[in-house]
Amino acid sequence: xxxxxxxxxxxxxxxxxxxxxxxxxxxxxxxxxxxxxxxxxxxxxxxxxxxxxxxxxxxxxxxxxxxxxxxxxxxxxxxxxxxxxxx
Numbered sequence: 001x002x003x004x005x006x007x008x009x010x011x012x013x014x015x016x017x018x019x020x021x022x023x024x025x026x027x028x029x030x031x032x033x034x035x036x037x038x039x040x041x042x043x044x045x046x047x048x049x050x051x052x053x054x055x056x057x058x059x060x061x062x063x064x065x066x067x068x069x070x071x072x073x074x075x076x077x078x079x080x081x082x083x084x085x086x087x
Contacts, residue, residue: 006030008063014042017050024058031062037069038080 008030011019016033033051035042051062069081 006061006063008032008060010034012036013047013065014040017047017054020051020054020058020060024054024060029060031060032064032066033062034065035067035084037067037077037084039067039084040080 006029007027009028010032013033013035020031055061067081067084069078071078071082071085074082
């Protein structure tokens with residue numbers, strides 16, 4: 001429903017499976033999974049599967065998934081940002 005506001009918070013994507021069960025009981029209705037510059041060694045398929053299970057258990061949604069970095073430079077710490085978006 002577009003006119004519904006949900007109470008949510010940001011959660012580090014690599015830690016989501018461990019963190020969400022700890023904070024979901026506090027009433028969060030949505031989570032935004034965030035990654036800094038890269039998804040790194042995170043198994044996205046397994047993380048998605050587990051987060052779906054947690055969502056069914058606790059009744060929240062994932063509102064966004066973000067990778068923050070500058071894919072235009074393609075250098076330094078930003079070298080993997082574009083690759084992370086490409087999956």
